[in-house]
Amino acid sequence: MKDYFCMGIEYMAIASISLKHRNTFALPVNALHLIIADRTELMLKVWQQTQKYQIPLLVLGEGSNMLFLEDFSGTVMVNQLKGINIKEKSDTWHLHVSSGENWHALVCYTLARGIAGLENLALIPGLVGSAPIQNVGAYGIELKNICEYVDLLDLFTGSINRIPGDECGFGYRESVFKYQLQTQYIIIGLGLCLSKKWRPMLRYGDLTKLNPATVTPNQIFDSVCAMRRSKLPDYRKLGNAGSFFKNPLVSAEKYALLISQYPNMSHYYQDDGQVKLAAGWLIENCELKGYRVGGAAVYHNQALVLVNVNNATSQDVVSLARHVRATVAFKFDIWLEPEVRFIGAMGELNAVEVLS
């Protein structure tokens, strides 16, 4: 093991380090080593060393979509690849953004330069490089609408591969980066294409109150920030990882049955005939708002968010999530699937299996 700490590359390696401030749930977990990686060469060297010593490696952004189940028995590599490059064409802006940039800061950066198109995605926590993994989305826009390409570092070969946006398998909280392109690759950059023929997306929430003829990107930004601040807890004050579960998709038949019993149930028709239900509505209608297990609770203002109210442990959050899932299934015959990624001692675990 000694070699591992003496390999002569510039990084911070510590025998055990707290991740409490590196996961937005603020769970008290540790990792064996923490490495701040600001160059792809360093990422490659770290990967080679972890392979050599058979130590698990976890790439970490801002930890805003993770549930650590226990201490991580390996190396956590924090992505800090930086840089934003903008090219202007006659009808479009093309941005190349390094994956370690902060997403919300990028939204602000573009708006400050008169580049519209990211305003609906304001205040989503995390890094740019994490955004394609679950195809981040909010208020009617998903990353897939603007993603031109994703650049991947292939850890086996050291080469950089560019995946065009339409080959990323983007779906609702889905992409190839969760499956085929997960283990051997690190996302190092993102290409975004933003049209100069800006059209406001005003279909959701308070955005419907804005006038499409006069609204500006900054007004949308302000409205999105206000809505998010009124509904979602600030993870710096109350640990959480945003929506804990995904909104479930059900068949038209299942939807017809449910809506006959619950006429005020929130729902969204999909192009493929399925209907998306609001998991927050389902959880609230099981009267689970405020329900608590140890230090973890269902957030009183948005039932889809589980919060760390008082020094929660990973086990508190798991027990709470298991109870929420079973209660919703009992009442509505729908098994919710976690959106949050579950991380065990050796790496990611299947979240549904953990909760079953």
Ligand code: FAD
């Ligand atoms: P992390 O949690 O650090 O990592 C997530 C996963 O990606 C991990 O498996 C990690 O290993 C992997 N990973 C990270 N970086 C890389 C990389 N460079 N290469 C390969 N793998 C990598 N999401 C939405 O879609 N819409 C929302 O509106 C939204 N609102 C939120 C609100 C709150 C209050 C919170 C806490 C979260 C919210 N989220 C939302 C979820 C979260 O912000 C996104 O999933 C975000 O993209 C995660 O970024 P991160 O850098 O924190 O990723």
Ligand code: EPU
């Ligand atoms: N609702 C309730 N009770 C609740 C919560 C919600 O009845 O406790 C109802 C609302 O009244 C509304 C519907 O459910 O009719 C949807 O609620 P909301 O607009 O708050 O959005 P959501 O479906 O809960 C999704 C995303 C969010 C994203 C918002 C805005 C998922 C899993 N979550 O939440 O993303 O910010 O829409 O677009 O798709 C995240 O992924 O972490 C996240 C926060």
